[in-house]
Amino acid sequence: MKAVRAHAPGRVTLARAAVRVTLARRLRVLAVMAALAAVTLAHGQPADPLDERLRHLEADLRCLVCQNQTLADSDAALAVDLRREIRSLAVAGRSDDDIRSFLVARYGDFVLYTPPLKPSTWLLWLGPFGLLALGAFVWAAVLRRRGAARAAGAPGPSPAAAARAQALIEAGE
Amino acid sequence: MKALRWSIPLAVFAVLLAFLAVGLTRDPREVPSPLVGKAAPAFVLAQLHDPSRTLGTADLRGQVWLLNVWASWCVSCRIEHPLLLELAKTNAVPLVGLDYKDQADAGKAWLAEHGDPYRVSVMDVDGRVGIDWGVYGVPETFVIDKQGIIRHKHIGPVTAEALAKDILPIVRELQRS
Numbered sequence: 435m436k437a438v439r440a441h442a443p444g445r446v447t448l449a450r451a452a453v454r455v456t457l458a459r460r461l462r463v464l465a466v467m468a469a470l471a472a473v474t475l476a477h478g479q480p481a482d483p484l485d486e487r488l489r490h491l492e493a494d495l496r497c498l499v500c501q502n503q504t505l506a507d508s509d510a511a512l513a514v515d516l517r518r519e520i521r522s523l524a525v526a527g528r529s530d531d532d533i534r535s536f537l538v539a540r541y542g543d544f545v546l547y548t549p550p551l552k553p554s555t556w557l558l559w560l561g562p563f564g565l566l567a568l569g570a571f572v573w574a575a576v577l578r579r580r581g582a583a584r585a586a587g588a589p590g591p592s593p594a595a596a597a598r599a600q601a602l603i604e605a606g607e
Numbered sequence: 608m609k610a611l612r613w614s615i616p617l618a619v620f621a622v623l624l625a626f627l628a629v630g631l632t633r634d635p636r637e638v639p640s641p642l643v644g645k646a647a648p649a650f651v652l653a654q655l656h657d658p659s660r661t662l663g664t665a666d667l668r669g670q671v672w673l674l675n676v677w678a679s680w681c682v683s684c685r686i687e688h689p690l691l692l693e694l695a696k697t698n699a700v701p702l703v704g705l706d707y708k709d710q711a712d713a714g715k716a717w718l719a720e721h722g723d724p725y726r727v728s729v730m731d732v733d734g735r736v737g738i739d740w741g742v743y744g745v746p747e748t749f750v751i752d753k754q755g756i757i758r759h760k761h762i763g764p765v766t767a768e769a770l771a772k773d774i775l776p777i778v779r780e781l782q783r784s
Contacts, residue, residue, distance in 0.1 A: 498638060498743035498744075499743060499744065501635065501636075511708070511734075512734075512743055512744075515733075515734050515738060516738065519735075519738055538641065539641060539642075540641070540642070540738060540739065540740070540741040541638065541640075541641070541741050541743065542638060542639060542640065542641040542741075543641075544638045
């Protein structure tokens with residue numbers, strides 16, 4: 435019993451020391467992580483307006499290999515090549531439209547996430563408005579029919595039922 | 608009016624069903640090429656087996672030819688390869704290989720191992736010619752007519768069916784004209 439009591443304070447000190455060590459280590463790790471994050475952020479900043487422009491352009495172009503990714507997001511070899519190609523065209527002074535038509539000439543409208551309005555895409559662009567108009571038409575038709583039914587004299591409660599209701603109200607009072 | 612109540616939703620459902628049914632039969636991986644019907648993008652490239660010599664689209668004018676995009680790293684190229692070897696034996700149409708984003712040694716070793724169906728293979732080391740031709744996967748096969756116009760594009764490994772039903776009939780038709 436005595437031994438345990440004598441031993442106990444020592445153990446507490448040891449535990450405290452362990453806490454202090456881990457705290458110091460944690461702080462050091464945190465400092466390193468903060469430094470790394472600072473470096474990454476400094477590098478991640480868009481230094482160049484060209485980078486910004488290309489990122490914007492490539493975010494609206496489809497990668498043909500992984501078809502649901504944009505050219506900006508994709509790591510496919512073809513996407514890397516196309517980004518290089520796009521950059522060299524941009525550096526040569528070609529406009530965004532030039533670059534888009536360069537890609538459309540080779541891969542078709544499929545590369546565009548915003549497809550052009552033309553006869554084959556009328557349904558795509560105008561379809562939702564058509565559906566909206568159809569919905570509005572159906573809604574109007576239903577309202578009109580309901581209105582007409584009301585005007586024609588909606589069948590209210592029968593005289594017997596009305597009399598009974600009246601009797602109940604009076605009985606309650 | 609009663610008939611309209613159920614016939615309209617039924618018609619809408621039928622149309623939707625038809626769209627979905629057609630959609631099921633289509634392969635979204637096959638993107639139709641805008642280059643079919645247009646002049647084949649010109650190239651002059653070094654030959655795989657003799658880099659000091661070149662082959663260009665201009666050299667192939669006046670004949671119907673096939674351009675097959677392949678690479679030693681391409682796995683599905685192995686599927687179509689026996690068919691291409693057989694096609695080369697029949698001499699039906701000259702087959703030109705575009706060794707896409709490959710190293711010459713690897714390409715030559717691959718042909719030595721699997722057989723060489725190509726009249727000539729040319730090297731597209733950086734994939735620039737591939738981009739001009741709208742290549743987005745390997746293998747792809749193009750049919751080019753005597754005037755140098757692309758008439759057909761097959762995406763993915765050539766199958767016996769595609770060869771018999773699409774590619775060879777188009778080649779024969781073009782050779783006659």
